[in-house]
Amino acid sequence: MNDKNKIDAFVSFGSVASDYGRQYKEVDYKKSYPANRYRLDILLSVLKKIKPKKILDVGCGSGEPLIEMLKAGFDVRGFDYAAEMVEQARKNLKQAGYPEDLVHRNNMEDIKGIAPGQFDCIVAMGSVYYARDFNKTMSNISSLLNKGGRFIFSLRNELFSLFSLNKYSLSFFWHNLMPTELFSEETKQKIYDSLSDCFQEQKVTRRFETVDDLNVHSIYHNPLTVESEVLAPCNLKSEGLFFYHYHSMPPVLEHVIPEEYRSTSAKIENPVDWRGLFMASAFVVQSCKRE
Known part of the structure; x- marks a missing residue:
């Protein structure tokens, strides 16, 4: 499907708001993989080392990381664009004994009401x-940092496509590696059809549907x-990349x-293993704003 026809994530996140927190709490390999838990562990480890005074959580979801x-003693507040996520985060904050107003609704692509340079x-x-506009979003967020401030965020690993042996491998080979502009149209079609046969998708049953x-x-x-x-x-x-x-x-x-x-995947989780370049589907970036 053309990417323009794909759903905006905040719309879909609203539909899973009440269930989203389970991804941080449950560890049952029969049902799903706790990737979000590993990501959170990386984040907390980094924060404990750099000891920031004032933190903003952008896209805070239902509030579990926040x-x-x-609980770790940090001064943190956050926002999310999905109204259902904000509502769920406030419920979770109240249940945990924290003020509900630590979370509000805002759009990371068009941030309102937050002055630059205060975090x-x-x-x-x-x-x-x-x-939708990644570059604008990154610029918006970095503008809220003071000089020397840290921006810690996660990204999806494009190089994982070299290991996945599925439709993403085909796309990576086609768009990033192979000199397709040198091939005739007939050759292009033959190659694409052959590779499509190689990378057949398999349906995997999971306990609950993710966004x-x-x-x-x-x-x-x-x-x-990066x-x-x-x-x-x-x-x-950059101050470091951590794979998960x-x-x-x-x-x-x-x-x-x-x-x-x-x-077995859980047993090889290691944020700084070089194999993460290819065997991990995501990574956390620790960065610093230049003086």
């Missing part, structure tokens, strides 16, 4: 890659070019041994 940051740390876990099963708009990034293509244009510099959501084998095999596929 609450974990509060020394901004986090965006599982949010910026859903933006990404709903054909939402999202983008992927190459960790090798510094030049994502950070530099926003006057940011490892796959012990290509996803096309998940349907064969789903529980063992997930349990």
